[in-house]
Amino acid sequence: MASIEMRNIVKQYGDGYPAVNDVSLDIADGEFMILVGPSGCGKSTLLRMIVGLEDITSGDMVIGGKRVNDLAPRERNLSMVFQNYALYPHMTVFENIAFPLRLSKTPDDEVRRRVQEASDVLELKEHLERKPANLSGGQRQRVAMGRAIVRQAEAFLFDEPLSNLDAKLRGQMRTEISRLQRRLGITTVYVTHDQTEAMTLGDRVCVLRKGKIQQVASPRELYEQPVNLFVAGFIGSPPMNFLPASLEGTTLSTPFGPIALDEQRAAAVRGRDLLLVGIRPEYFEDASLVDEAKRPLGSTFRARVDVTEWLGDSQYAYIPYEAPEAITAQLRDLSRELDSEELRTQAIVSIDSTSRIREGREAEFWLDSRKIHVFDPQTGENLTRDAEAGARLTQMATEDRVEQVEHAQSTGQTVSGQSSGPSGAHRATA
Amino acid sequence: MSSRSKVWWVVGGVLIVIYCLFPIAWIVSLSFKAPSDISNQSFLPTDPSIENYSTILTGSASDLFLPALRNSFGICLIATAISCILSMFAAYAIARLDFPGKKLILGTALAVAIFPVISIVTPLFNLWRQIGLYDTWPGLIIPYLSLTLPISIWTMSAFFREIPWEMEQAAQVDGATTWQAFRKVIVPLAAPGVFTTAIIAFFIAWNDFAYGISLTSTDASRPVPAALGLFTGASQFEDPTGAIAAAAVIVTIPVVVLVLLFQRRIVAGLTNGAVKG
Ligand SMILES: Nc1ncnc2c1ncn2[C@@H]1O[C@H](COP(=O)(O)OP(=O)(O)OP(=O)(O)O)[C@@H](O)[C@H]1O
Ligand SMILES: [Mg+2]
Numbered sequence: 001m002a003s004i005e006m007r008n009i010v011k012q013y014g015d016g017y018p019a020v021n022d023v024s025l026d027i028a029d030g031e032f033m034i035l036v037g038p039s040g041c042g043k044s045t046l047l048r049m050i051v052g053l054e055d056i057t058s059g060d061m062v063i064g065g066k067r068v069n070d071l072a073p074r075e076r077n078l079s080m081v082f083q084n085y086a087l088y089p090h091m092t093v094f095e096n097i098a099f100p101l102r103l104s105k106t107p108d109d110e111v112r113r114r115v116q117e118a119s120d121v122l123e124l125k126e127h128l129e130r131k132p133a134n135l136s137g138g139q140r141q142r143v144a145m146g147r148a149i150v151r152q153a154e155a156f157l158f159d160e161p162l163s164n165l166d167a168k169l170r171g172q173m174r175t176e177i178s179r180l181q182r183r184l185g186i187t188t189v190y191v192t193h194d195q196t197e198a199m200t201l202g203d204r205v206c207v208l209r210k211g212k213i214q215q216v217a218s219p220r221e222l223y224e225q226p227v228n229l230f231v232a233g234f235i236g237s238p239p240m241n242f243l244p245a246s247l248e249g250t251t252l253s254t255p256f257g258p259i260a261l262d263e264q265r266a267a268a269v270r271g272r273d274l275l276l277v278g279i280r281p282e283y284f285e286d287a288s289l290v291d292e293a294k295r296p297l298g299s300t301f302r303a304r305v306d307v308t309e310w311l312g313d314s315q316y317a318y319i320p321y322e323a324p325e326a327i328t329a330q331l332r333d334l335s336r337e338l339d340s341e342e343l344r345t346q347a348i349v350s351i352d353s354t355s356r357i358r359e360g361r362e363a364e365f366w367l368d369s370r371k372i373h374v375f376d377p378q379t380g381e382n383l384t385r386d387a388e389a390g391a392r393l394t395q396m397a398t399e400d401r402v403e404q405v406e407h408a409q410s411t412g413q414t415v416s417g418q419s420s421g422p423s424g425a426h427r428a429t430a
Numbered sequence: 431m432s433s434r435s436k437v438w439w440v441v442g443g444v445l446i447v448i449y450c451l452f453p454i455a456w457i458v459s460l461s462f463k464a465p466s467d468i469s470n471q472s473f474l475p476t477d478p479s480i481e482n483y484s485t486i487l488t489g490s491a492s493d494l495f496l497p498a499l500r501n502s503f504g505i506c507l508i509a510t511a512i513s514c515i516l517s518m519f520a521a522y523a524i525a526r527l528d529f530p531g532k533k534l535i536l537g538t539a540l541a542v543a544i545f546p547v548i549s550i551v552t553p554l555f556n557l558w559r560q561i562g563l564y565d566t567w568p569g570l571i572i573p574y575l576s577l578t579l580p581i582s583i584w585t586m587s588a589f590f591r592e593i594p595w596e597m598e599q600a601a602q603v604d605g606a607t608t609w610q611a612f613r614k615v616i617v618p619l620a621a622p623g624v625f626t627t628a629i630i631a632f633f634i635a636w637n638d639f640a641y642g643i644s645l646t647s648t649d650a651s652r653p654v655p656a657a658l659g660l661f662t663g664a665s666q667f668e669d670p671t672g673a674i675a676a677a678a679v680i681v682t683i684p685v686v687v688l689v690l691l692f693q694r695r696i697v698a699g700l701t702n703g704a705v706k707g
Contacts, residue, residue, distance in 0.1 A: 053599050074605040086596035090618045100604040147604065 001186055002064030002154040003029045004050060009059035011045050011211075019045045021211035023059075027189060030405060032181055034202035035191045036234070038339050042211040043191040044083070044159055050189060051080050051157050064154055074103075079148035080157040084164075085140050087132040087147075093119075094128040097146040104151070118146045121180065138169045142176075149180065155187040162197065174200065182408035193339075195237050199223075203401045204394065207231050209337075217390060218397035224371070225390035229380035232278050232373065233338055238316065241347040242334075244327040245277045245374070252277060252374070255321035256347070257301035259369045269374045269383045276327065276375040278382075281316065283371055284349035286357055287364040298368045306346060308359050315353045319365075320346040330377060454682070460675035468671055482676035491661055491673050497649040498657035502681070505567055505653060506635040509574035513631050514624060516575075517582035522612065524583070525590035526598075536584070543580035547640045555644055565647045573641045578631035585630060589623025590616070625692045632688060636681075654681050 004027040011020040020042040027033045035043045048054040049061065052073035061068050068076050079100070088096050095102075097118055101111045119125050122142040132140055141161060148156055158177070162170045178201050181188050192198055198205050199219040207214040207222065207230070215227045219235075226232035232240050245252040245259075250266035252259045254277055261269070269275055287300045307318040323331070323345045331345070349365065357363040374384045460468070461482050463475040470476050486495040524532060554573060555564070563569035593616060601611035617624075642656035658677055661670040 051603055053602070073599075073602045074607065077605075078603065080600070080603045082596050082600055084594070084596060086594065086600035088597065088601075088615055088619075099601070103605040103610065147600075151605075 001029055003027060003031075004155060004187060004189065005060075005062040006046075006050075007060040007062070009046070009049060009061065010057045011042070011049060011054065012057045018211055020049070023208075023211070023213055025206060025213065025216060027187060029187055030185045031401065032178075032188045032190065032201060032203045034198045034205040035189065035208060036193055036198045036205060037208035038234070038337060039193065041208045043193075043208055045211075046208070047080075047157050047159055047189060047191050050155075051078050052076050077154050078157055079151065079153035079155075081141075081144045081148050081159065081161045083159040083161070085132075085144040085161075087140060087143055089132050092129050092131060093124060093135070093143050093146075096132065096143055097124075097150050099147060100151045114150050115146075118150045121149070122146050122176075137165050138173065141165065141173060145177070145180070149184065153186070155189065156181070158188070158190040158192075160191055160193070162194070163192075170194075177201065179408070182404050185405050185409055195235070199235075203397055205235075207234060218394040220397065221390040221393040224393065225385050225387070226278075226373070226382055227385060228382055229276065229278075229334060229375045230337070232375070232382065233334055236280060238281050238348045238350075239338075240278045240280050241349070242327075242331055242375070243277045243279065243321065243347065244323045244377075245275045246273060247275060255323070256303060256319075256365070256367065257299060259299050259367070259372065261369070261374075265374070265384045272376060274324070274327070274377055275383075276377045278373040278375055279347070279367060280371070281348045281350040283368040284347075284351065285366045285368075286351040286355035287366040289352050289355060290366045295366065297370060298366050300364055300366045302362055302364050304362045305357055305359055308357060310353065313353060315351050315355055317349050317351055317357060317363075318346050319349060327377060457675045457678050460672060461679045463672055465668060465672055468669075482672040483680075485673050486677050486680070491670075491677075493649075494657050494660060495654075495677055498652050498654045499681070501567070501649075501651050502636065502653040502655075503684070505570050505574065505651070506632055508567070509571045509578060509635045510628055510632045512571070513575050513578040513582045514628050517579055517586045517627065518617075518620070518624065520583050521586035521590050522616070524587045526595075536587075539580035539583050542576060543584075547577070551640055551644045554641075558645055564645060565651050567651050569645050570641060570651055570653065573645065574635040574638065577634050577638065581634065582627045582631050585627045586620070586623055589620050589626070593619050629688060629692055633685065636685065 004025075006023055006025045009020055009023045010018060012018050023046060025033075035046060037043055045054060049056050050063075052068070052071060052075075056069050063076060063078070088099065091099065094115055097115045098111050101114060106114075115128070116125075119128055122145055124139065124142055124146060127135060127139060127143075132143060135143065144161070161177075162173050165173060174197060177190075190197070190201060192201075202219060204216055205219055205222055206216045209230050215222060215231045217225075222231060222235045226235065229242070233242070243254045243256060245254040247253075247261075247266065247269055250261050250263060252261060252275065259277065283298075287295075290298075303319045303321075305317045306320050309316045309318075328345055351357060351365075372384075373382050375382055456473070459474055462478040462480070463470070464477065464479045464481050467475055467477065467479075485491050520535070523529070524536065558564040558569050563572070597615050597619065598611045601615045602608070606614065637655065638653070639655040639659075642653040643659060646652040646656060654677070658674055661673050661677070
């Protein structure tokens with residue numbers, strides 16, 4: 001087990017394109033770090049530089065206190081699960097998992113014991129003698145995991161391991177990976193572009209854009225205190241709404257009426273003609289369903305609803321609005337970069353599923369103005385970010401992690417202590 | 431597929447098979463005809479005899495045929511083995527590495543393959559005589575390599591390209607050296623390609639006539655196709671048709687055996703299951 005430190009890592013491919021550009025990132029021992037970003041932003045490249053499959057153009061890669069820039073992959077003792085699993089088709093599942101041990105000349109009975117253990121954890125016991133070609137996608141994925149966990153590696157690296165599984169299996173494997181990582185307490189770097197995986201698995205999430213780090217923080221901090229327009233738009237689904245606005249006094253005037261800001265935030269955003277207000281869908285509500293006590297904390301406005309979507313437990317309404325040409329163009333660029341469907345100038349608002357608001361009618365909405373963010377449309381910078389509050393959120397996540405690892409390891413040991421079996425685990429968790 | 435088109439496929443297939451196999455059947459039938467029976471105006475021998483076979487295996491033609499058979503086997507197997515090993519390394523480099531002149535190598539290989547054999551036979555004949563390679567095994571193995579290597583490199587690099595890069599990278603991450611990754615992962619996966627290449631290379635060498643007839647003069651290295659050309663009838667006025675037919679049948683047997691033997695190895699899609707479906 002080891003920490004991974006990257007200092008000013010740059011990767012230029014042969015054609016001179018900087019796929020990774022000046023990335024500095026510290027991953028603590030035992031931490032679960034997620035790399036996210038739109039397609040082509042350099043996530044895989046970064047991961048492959050950690051594991052040693054890609055040369056580092058400049059910068060230092062330090063693993064466990066040792067600079068590894070010039071070490072071959074096999075000298076780094078990391079294990080990796082490839083995006084397409086890369087199982088050895090001519091070997092049985094057993095031999096696939098045992099392959100790293102065979103290479104290190106481990107004695108036979110030791111190999112058998114370790115593979116047995118790994119296959120117990122991954123529930124592959126019945127399949128040990130089969131060939132990968134005859135396995136289902138989820139089983140193959142577990143074989144790839146088995147090969148990674150069978151030896152004592154310094155860290156696990158995952159490159160979108162779940163991207164080709166169906167939704168149900170993906171959910172299952174996600175909890176599996178999370179449980180395993182906690183139990184083994186091994187430093188993990190996980191590449192994904194799936195929101196859910198990023199938010200649920202990671203202790204911290206690193207958002208990349210065109211080879212540059214945008215923000216590294218706990219999922220909560222990313223969600224509540226994004227540093228810029230890109231992170232705000234990338235994290236969250238449905239995405240944050242961005243409305244054009246201008247400041248008058250301490251009040252923002254937006255297509256959805258005036259929104260009052262407190263003095264501190266107003267000061268932070270003052271001095272710009274045009275602003276972008278970011279409001280998450282769930283900060284809206286059907287005004288008729290809002291408590292009288294809560295009402296004064298936000299503002300209300302009337303708008304015509306274009307479409308509503310009722311999903312049983314929740315309901316979304318789409319409200320079109322007018323925006324200046326400059327803003328429209330910028331939002332279009334942003335949504336293209338985020339690989340999301342064309343972001344039209346309409347707000348997606350989440351309303352209570354019991355709400356009687358209907359399509360095509362005018363309705364009254366309420367919006368919670370405490371949690372909105374204001375962005376500079378030119379630079380994309382978040383002008384109202386509360387760095388302290390953000391740091392507090394990430395600090396909380398770190399504490400949670402330490403506690404979870406301790407808990408998982410104390411119960412996990414009971415499970416792998418063969419004789420006491422699963423009943424031991426029950427007692428420990430009870 | 432509808433049953434109508436299925437019928438047509440079957441009919442078409444049968445026609446093609448008949449078209450291809452008819453000459454072979456004819457040769458087999460010829461080889462069982464006694465010399466007097468050759469022109470019996472019918473497809474089947476009137477009275478099947480193994481006279482032709484005994485002529486070439488134990489009789490008058492055996493001095494010519496048996497050493498030639500031995501030469502052919504030896505020379506072709508050695509040429510095949512060398513060309514497989516060389517082309518394996520060459521193809522691996524071509525499929526995996528990016529080096530200047532890669533296109534040139536492939537292009538040259540192709541150029542060599544389409545270069546007419548007959549135009550280099552005469553210079554080679556003179557050269558071999560000068561340096562003492564005329565009428566020796568190496569004297570045939572070397573030109574056979576020039577025939578088999580280009581096609582071997584092409585087929586083999588096609589097979590290597592099919593093997594996902596990740597296989598090798600995964601092996602390296604698992605702790606393998608480059609050589610271990612090649613030997614334990616790439617070679618087993620490329621096995622069908624190696625066998626296919628071996629068969630093709632063997633056929634090419636086995637079927638050669640031009641080099642065989644011009645670069646040899648004695649039993650020391652004359653291969654079968656050349657020896658067949660030198661068969662004579664029992665008398666000056668008799669064609670050795672029966673004997674040639676029998677010899678042709680015999681030299682076809684190793685080819686058939688080889689294909690049957692390796693056929694099961696040439697399983698398409700051995701890499702199934704390597705990557706997610
Ligand atoms: N071998 C290569 N040669 C040149 N450029 C490359 C090479 N591999 C990747 N790139 C470039 O580097 C950039 C980052 O690629 P990378 O594979 O890291 O993206 P990614 O973030 O993993 O994307 P995805 O989510 O699609 O997997 C891309 O713009 C790509 O075009
Ligand atoms: Mg990738």
